[in-house]
Amino acid sequence: MLLHIPEVLSRAQVAEFRQLLAEADWTDGRATVGAQGAQVKRNRQLPELSPLGRQLGEVILKALYAHPLFMSAALPLRSVPPLFNCYEGGEHYGLHVDGAIRSIPGTSLSLRTDVSTTLFLTDPDEYEGGELVVMDTYGTHEVKLPAGDLILYPSTSLHRVEPVTCGARICSFFWTQSMVRDDARRGMLFELDSHIQALRGQIGDTAQVLGLTGHYHNLLRQWTEL
Template identity: 50%
Template sequence: MLLAIENVLTGEELTNARELFAKAQFVDGRVTAGQLAAKVKNNLQLAANTAETQALTGIVHDALHCNPLFVSAALPKVVCPPLFNRYVAGMDFGIHVDNAIRVGATTFRTDVSGTLFLSEPEDYEGGELIIEDTYGVQAIKLPAGSLVLYPSSSLHRVEAITGGHRDVAVFWVQSMIRDVAQRSLLFQLDAGIQSLRARAPESPEIIPLVATYHNLLRLWADI
């Protein structure tokens, strides 16, 4: 399931994030890439131990956990600290698949990948995130503060930047629901419940639907 979520960051949070980026020191992005990905990764990245990175991590994690659409879609068990990347003219990231396991302070399985855009589309030329999914090839270039989620098993790449710069936060999620089809069904069911609650809050169908959702979650969840 590929899902775009608008306004994950507020205007104030986005302003704070950009101010932190403006003060930050960048390193070669290949330092966190796997052996194969390092051959096609060409970008800049904030070092993990800087004050700016820690502050940015707090902004992103707080925003994600407060976003009901993200929680419903990803059903997160673990959300890793994001990588904060910058692409300038001539930089790109060739076709690759994300590592199945991320090893660090917490070792976890990658089920869902996320890219949170921090630059406006008009701030740079090129730089589309290209994702190959079951519905074909998708080119993603979202407004600043917006997020795209997609299965970590997807082949994807970032097109070369030909002007300006592209700032993003990239992260991975281990979901409580490992299977992508099951996760998609739960998301659709939850969306239907929320729509029904908004239109007819006293509807007698709500309780059995909620019970079905939680019983499926109980059946499928890995916690």
């Protein structure tokens, strides 16, 4: 499931993020990937333990964990603290798949990467190129969203970032372990939950709506891994 979630951050929050990131010390992005990724990755990132990155990442996770659309789609168990990257001057990230296991920096914990997330902090007209290209069973999708918007997609997907030929592309990105490992099951639960919420808004908590809600939670009980 590939899902666009608009306005995760307000324009004021984006402006504050950009001001703080403009003064940040960026390092080589290859420091956070394995041998395969390092061959095709050319960008800069904030260090994983950057105090600024942690500060801004907490704002992002707080917004997302209060966002009904993200919670319904990702069914998050835990997330890696958000990271931040910058592409300019032809920098890019070639075709790759995210590693299945990520450690949580500063801890002895790890998680399984089920859901990948990119939050855009620059508007599309601020740079040329830089499309996030995600390849899945339904084809190839190019993603370039307004600042403050987010794209969520399965971590099993092949994807790349096209070269940025003008301007700078600044984003946050992170991974989530879902309570439901299988993307197809997560997609079905998300669709069912969306229909239940729409029906509840139209006709209230009728017996039928309550029955569908029970069906949703019984499926969640069967498929959840905690």
